[in-house]
Each structure stands twice: as C-alpha cells, then as structure tokens.
Amino acid sequence: MKKRKSPTITKCERKTLYLTAEEEKILNQESGEAAATAMRLLVTMGEIFDAARLIPIKSAQISGISYKTIGDAGLEFIQEFSRLEAKTSIYASMNPTGMDLDNWKEIGIPEDFALKQKKIISALNDIGVESTCTCTPYLLERIPKYGDHLAWAESSAVIYANSVLGAMTNREGGPIALASAIIGKTPLYGFHIKENRKPTISIDVQDELKNELDFSLLGFYIGKKASGEIPLINLTNGIINNIFLKTLGAAMATSGGQAIYHIRNITPESKDFKQEKLEKITIKNYDLNKTKESLSQEIDPDIIFIGCPHCSIEEIKEISEISRGIQFVKKLYVCTSRHVWKIAKLKGYIDEIEKAGGRVVKDTCMVVTPLERMGISKVMTNSSKAANYLPTLCKSRVCLRDLKGCMNYAIDGN
Numbered sequence: 490m491k492k493r494k495s496p497t498i499t500k501c502e503r504k505t506l507y508l509t510a511e512e513e514k515i516l517n518q519e520s521g522e523a524a525a526t527a528m529r530l531l532v533t534m535g536e537i538f539d540a541a542r543l544i545p546i547k548s549a550q551i552s553g554i555s556y557k558t559i560g561d562a563g564l565e566f567i568q569e570f571s572r573l574e575a576k577t578s579i580y581a582s583m584n585p586t587g588m589d590l591d592n593w594k595e596i597g598i599p600e601d602f603a604l605k606q607k608k609i610i611s612a613l614n615d616i617g618v619e620s621t622c623t624c625t626p627y628l629l630e631r632i633p634k635y636g637d638h639l640a641w642a643e644s645s646a647v648i649y650a651n652s653v654l655g656a657m658t659n660r661e662g663g664p665i666a667l668a669s670a671i672i673g674k675t676p677l678y679g680f681h682i683k684e685n686r687k688p689t690i691s692i693d694v695q696d697e698l699k700n701e702l703d704f705s706l707l708g709f710y711i712g713k714k715a716s717g718e719i720p721l722i723n724l725t726n727g728i729i730n731n732i733f734l735k736t737l738g739a740a741m742a743t744s745g746g747q748a749i750y751h752i753r754n755i756t757p758e759s760k761d762f763k764q765e766k767l768e769k770i771t772i773k774n775y776d777l778n779k780t781k782e783s784l785s786q787e788i789d790p791d792i793i794f795i796g797c798p799h800c801s802i803e804e805i806k807e808i809s810e811i812s813r814g815i816q817f818v819k820k821l822y823v824c825t826s827r828h829v830w831k832i833a834k835l836k837g838y839i840d841e842i843e844k845a846g847g848r849v850v851k852d853t854c855m856v857v858t859p860l861e862r863m864g865i866s867k868v869m870t871n872s873s874k875a876a877n878y879l880p881t882l883c884k885s886r887v888c889l890r891d892l893k894g895c896m897n898y899a900i901d902g903n
C-alpha cells in the first residue's frame with residue numbers, strides 16, 4: 490500500500506487513510522467517472538472516521554429506495570450513477586420500495602408515485618442492484634457468515650447482522666452503501682473492528698417476555714434508556730427465537746440508534762469479551778407496559794399491518810394457520826420480501842391468507858408506502874418500530890397488539 494497522493498480529490502485534510510495502487514487509480518478516474526465518484530465517497534467517509542484503509546466486503550444493502558422517502562433528489566442521484574454506467578462489483582440488495590412492484594394498483598398506489606418508483610428501481614437494476622426489496626436481507630439465500638464484512642444500510646438489518654449473525658457492518662447511509670457496492674469495499678472503522686463491538690452497559694430483564702411484541706417493546710425501551718451504548722442483555726426467558734431477535738433489534742435501532750447488542754449465552758459474540766464491570770439497568774414488565782402506552786392509542790384501525798421488519802416464512806406460516814377457514818372483518822396487510830413470498834406461495838400460505846380476505850404484500854411495507862394518500866389513517870401493528878414511524882411518516886394513529894391480538898382483531902373487530 491502507498492500513501493494517497495491526491496488530497497485535492499476531497500476537501501478533507503487527512504493523515505490516516507491509505508489506498509492501494511489500484512484504489513489510487515480508481516480515485517484518479519482510470520476506471521471511469523462513476524467508480525471515481527464512488528471511491529471519493531468512501532475516501533471521504535474513511536477520512537472522517539480515521540479509517541486506516543479500505544477492506545473488501547461480501548455484500549452491500551442499499552436503503553433509500555422508496556420514492557416516498559427520497560423524492561426527486563434521491564431519484565436524480567441514483568439516475569446520475571446509472572447514466573455514468575456505474576456497475577456493482579459485489580452482490581448488492583435493496584431495501585423495500587414504496588409499493589408492491591406487481592400489484593401496486595390493487596393496493597391503491599397513485600399512478601404518479603408508481604411511475605417515479607419504477608424509475609428508481611430501473612436505475613438501480615441498471616447499476617446491478619438486485620430487486621430484493623426487503624429490510625430482511627438475512628432471510629434471503631445469501632446469509633452472511635460470522636466475521637463477514639458488509640456495507641448494509643437498513644438499520645434493522647444492520648443490527649441483526651452484527652448481533653445475531655456476528656457479521657460486521659456499520660450502519661451506512663444509502664449513498665455510501667451504493668458506493669461500497671460499486672467498489673466492493675468499505676472503510677475500516679466502527680463495527681468492522683472487534684474492539685468496538687464490546688458491551689458497554691449491562692441490562693437485566695427481570696420478567697419473562699412472552700411474545701414478539703414484548704421483545705419489540707424491550708428493544709424500544711433499551712434504545713431510549715441506553716442510546717449510544719452497546720447492551721449486554723441478561724434474559725430470564727426460556728423461549729427465544731429469530732423472530733424475537735429480529736423485532737428486538739429493529740426497535741432498539743429505531744429509538745436508540747444501536748447497531749449491535751449482545752444477549753448472554755445467546756448471541757455469538759456475547760462471550761468474546763473480557764468481563765468488565767458495567768453500569769447496570771434493570772427492566773421490569775412495568776417499563777414495557779409504559780413503553781406500550783407511549784406508542785399506542787385506542788383506535789378502530791383501517792388496516793392491520795404485520796411485517797415490520799418483513800415477515801419470515803415462519804411468521805407467514807403462523808398467520809396462514811390462524812387464517813384457515815375464517816373470514817376477516819378487517820383489512821389485514823402482511824408484508825414480506827418477494828423471496829419469502831414465493832416460498833409462501835408454493836407452500837399454499839398466501840392462498841390461505843387471501844382466501845380469508847387478507848393480503849400478503851411484497852417489496853414494500855406500510856411505513857414506506859404513501860399510506861396517507863391511500864385513505865388510511867389508523868393502523869394496528871405488532872411492531873414498535875412501525876408504531877414509532879407511522880405517526881410522523883404517514884400521519885397515522887397507531888394501536889399496538891401482539892400478533893395473536895392483531896389477528897383476533899382482524900377476525901372479529903375486537
């Protein structure tokens with residue numbers, strides 16, 4: 490490696506970041522303008538965070554896909570990369586879009602929105618990003634392995650990858666994740682360094698958690714209480730599964746911005762660090778009930794939304810079993826990736842849910858669709874992440890219940 494010679498390429502005065510000869514050439518436009526722009530983004534990021542060098546990554550996951558959240562400015566940014574003939578050099582997936590790409594008309598997406606949304610997807614496809622359209626890329630076929638370096642952007646996916654899989658990723662912004670997808674590298678800083686992943690606070694959960702909503706509320710409470718810390722959680726629970734871990738992390742990343750947590754004797758890195766005396770927080774059911782009260786209102790919802798983060802095949806199976814032989818009196822929207830949707834279709838789960846009057850929507854979720862333009866203003870959900878965002882992003886009022894409570898409401902309106 491040699492020291493970077495062209496400091497004028499960015500405005501940052503840096504001392505730490507070293508580039509290889511090949512990286513230097515990319516920066517100097519020898520691989521084209523798009524690659525140089527992507528490299529410049531990574532160099533700037535690396536210099537801001539005092540990274541020593543760039544490291545190869547196994548995959549990138551790009552956020553900022555919904556036209557609702559990025560608007561025309563985001564569309565133009567992506568189209569500019571596409572115009573410059575940018576190409577991904579590694580596997581890259583994308584976050585949910587603002588609509589079901591096949592059935593957008595049926596769910597009431599306005600035509601002007603759909604047009605812009607399709608342009609975003611098309612530009613990303615041209616660059617080489619796969620239309621996975623999910624916030625759960627860890628439920629696709631390419632599951633990251635322990636120790637893999639990634640450049641993922643979706644906060645709930647980042648925390649799952651770091652905490653549950655033991656892969657290593659910072660919480661990237663959409664443009665940086667896209668730059669990483671093009672270059673195939675990321676700056677070495679933050680959660681790519683083992684030392685930065687060690688717990689900084691101990692959390693004792695005193696009462697047993699019963700379902701996914703309890704884990705979601707726990708995540709939300711920890712995020713609020715210990716923002717910026719890396720929790721080591723001690724659970725009294727007998728039952729714990731990946732659905733619980735998925736919702737726990739999504740909520741924590743929402744309220745506290747955490748990108749990693751550890752659960753003693755459960756998550757892969759929980760034993761990797763020397764036991765230090767940590768500040769301790771104790772959490773009881775009372776705290777979770779208070780958290781629920783702060784996020785939930787008594788409403789008669791227009792829709793019931795399950796799938797934040799996107800449902801796994803196990804969740805869709807459970808919903809289909811509850812749906813068997815009944816007829817919903819309330820609109821039920823179940824959100825998932827098109828990968829899981831296809832499996833669920835083959836297994837007959839989708840048909841079972843749709844026979845009962847529910848809808849399984851792929852590629853999107855009710856937070857990033859233009860819900861406020863679809864005549865929906867009251868939502869019931871089992872996710873505290875969704876409950877946190879729906880009021881601001883969709884101007885919706887929200888009621889929180891666990892999955893069984895949501896399904897009961899869909900069945901009898903109570």
Ligand code: F3S
Pocket residue numbers: 585624645739796797798799824853854855856857874875878
């Ligand atoms: Fe995924 Fe939408 Fe929730 S992107 S994590 S389902 S807000």
